[in-house]
Amino acid sequence: MEKIVASGLLYDFYGELxxxxxxxxxEDFVYHDLSLAEIAAExxxxxxxxxxxxxxxxxxxxxxxxxxxxxxxxxxxxEMVEELRRLAGEYDGDIDALTKRVNAVTDxxxxxxx
Numbered sequence: 376m377e378k379i380v381a382s383g384l385l386y387d388f389y390g391e392l393x394x395x396x397x398x399x400x401x402e403d404f405v406y407h408d409l410s411l412a413e414i415a416a417e418x419x420x421x422x423x424x425x426x427x428x429x430x431x432x433x434x435x436x437x438x439x440x441x442x443x444x445x446x447x448x449x450x451x452x453x454e455m456v457e458e459l460r461r462l463a464g465e466y467d468g469d470i471d472a473l474t475k476r477v478n479a480v481t482d483x484x485x486x487x488x489x
Contacts, residue, residue: 385436401432
């Protein structure tokens with residue numbers, strides 16, 4: 376299941392860089408949860424052909440991530456925003472400590488964006 380979620384996230388970021396044929400097959404596999412046999416029948420290809428397209432798409436999307444790192448950056452920024460939300464919820468009256476930590480996290484976010 377985790378691999379499907381990771382594949383879906385990679386596709387969300389880089390899917391537009393695939394061909395239309397690749398996108399339709401990959402979406403059927405990842406988002407519509409179709410089997411290789413169902414994909415093959417839908418697209419008029421063999422099961423092996425469907426498997427090959429999905430495997431190539433996975434490899435291509437991973438290469439984009441290895442070079443561009445957009446998903447990694449997104450995940451790091453998401454964690455920092457979640458930390459800010461957690462800090463706001465745990466406010467215990469020490470405004471100086473809270474301000475210092477919030478400033479540190481926002482500095483990390485800004486550094487990541489630049």
